[in-house]
Amino acid sequence: MAGGITQTEYWNGEVGARWARNQAVLDGMFVPLTEALFARLPFDPGDTALDIGCGSGATTLEAARRVGPGGAITGADISAPLLAVARSRVAGEASGAAPIRFVEADVERADLGHFDIALSRFGVMFFSDSGRAFANLRRMLKPGGRLTFLCWRPLSENLWVSVPRDAVLPLLPEIPPPPQPDTPGPFRFADADPLVALLRGAGFARVTCDALDRDIVVGQGATDAAATDAATRVSLDLGPSSHLIREAAPDLRARAEAAVTKILRPYAQGGVVRLRAACWLAQAA
Template sequence: MADGEITQAEYWNGEAGERWARNQRVLDAVFAPLTEALFAGADLRPGDAVLDVGCGAGDTSITAARRVGAEGRVVAADVSGPLLAVARKRSVAAGTAPIAWIEADAQVEDFGEAVVARAISRFGVMFFDDSVAAFANLRRALAPGGRLTFLCWRPLEANAWIAVPRAIVLPLVPVPEPSPPDGPGPFRFADPEIARSVLAAAGFREVAVEPVDRPLALGRPEDAAGVVLELGPVSRLVREQADSVRDAARAAVAAEFAQRAGDGAVSLGAACWLVSALR
């Protein structure tokens, strides 16, 4: 991490975490097709113990608790206090697994040795400072034969929900500094071979990578502009700009979305990798 850069814990316990916490219901709805894809590949079974890495406001943890039932259990870990505060207030139906919400950095947290059958993550594993060490730590928590399953983004240009608004915003803001190709960030595993090599170095076996393509329902044009500019990767381009720039960016994106809206709603494609591996 370069001098002056904030840590992931600082970022997610600051304004970004508060913003995501306020928009928990919107995010859950937008990412619903991707959450469904994650669980379709996770192979959770009744009675399983599950570790949810980067659980955020708890949508995936609650889904896992429902899948494994009252005889199972879920450990839900995130570095963000604001998001966990929302998660802890959410209702969990009777007959589901108990959930232990913990504020922890999954890179280094001692979850125990061979304590869970499954580890899952929806976009929570791309920001590790040392990916090999972090995944080795997660592997330690898995029982022999346990499965890790996670979703991560494919390249930016394959994700229309990011690429379309980004192209509109770029002429309005200073040229952004390029992200290091091998550093923490949303596209850390856009190249699937990086995920394969990192997981192999961490001791995992039978690594499988499958493409997942889903349309994301972003809402009406003005609401959709808010989603991509406040909650998606494009938010980084406008976050520190003057109000006039942010207003211009939102208006421009909303205008473009209005041209793309079908039946009044905007839907743009998301492209992910579904990655799984065995301890």
């Protein structure tokens, strides 16, 4: 990570706090991907499940609804700000859902119990040692248990990231290196073959990795202009490329906002800016 900070420091610092403040925006963006994830999850009433990198709890809450009151759900994350939001959301849940336990823990090392299902929406790419993490997850699954998760395909295939990024890069005094494989970060598993090998090496016998493409709403508003402005804020404040100008001088920030707004404008239609998201939907048992 930039400045040599750890993942724990990163997600408990300003970035984690900013994501916590914008929980509703992020959950709204990822609705089509969340729906695709849960369409492949083999829940049965009464199941126990572990939500890896649960963040502000949207997927944990949905899992609790799916398994019902006879089950039990554990949501694990390293970010205290995001877990605080997750815990606050449980109070608003209707009856009929499984009890939820939120734990501040690194799933790479923690022993959180034994589960029928482990799931994750974009939470498995940030382990310091992926092989050890997947092996630990395998140990926490009951016999016949299954791991199902989403992770990002290459940056170039994710237009919601690459389009605004392409607008910002020419403005920077120095072009940053592209995301590196096998280092913690959103595009760690852009190539499916090493991911499948890691899962098999961790003890999973049956592994599938399917491409999933969805258009996601990056910004919306009463007009196309308002939607474009909203999409610009999301791209520069919350997206994977936000680090490019996080500490930029005000003049560079202003030029970046203008460039991103210009490049996103053609994608606005009916008060909504939609861009393609490209993922792997992986399952291992």
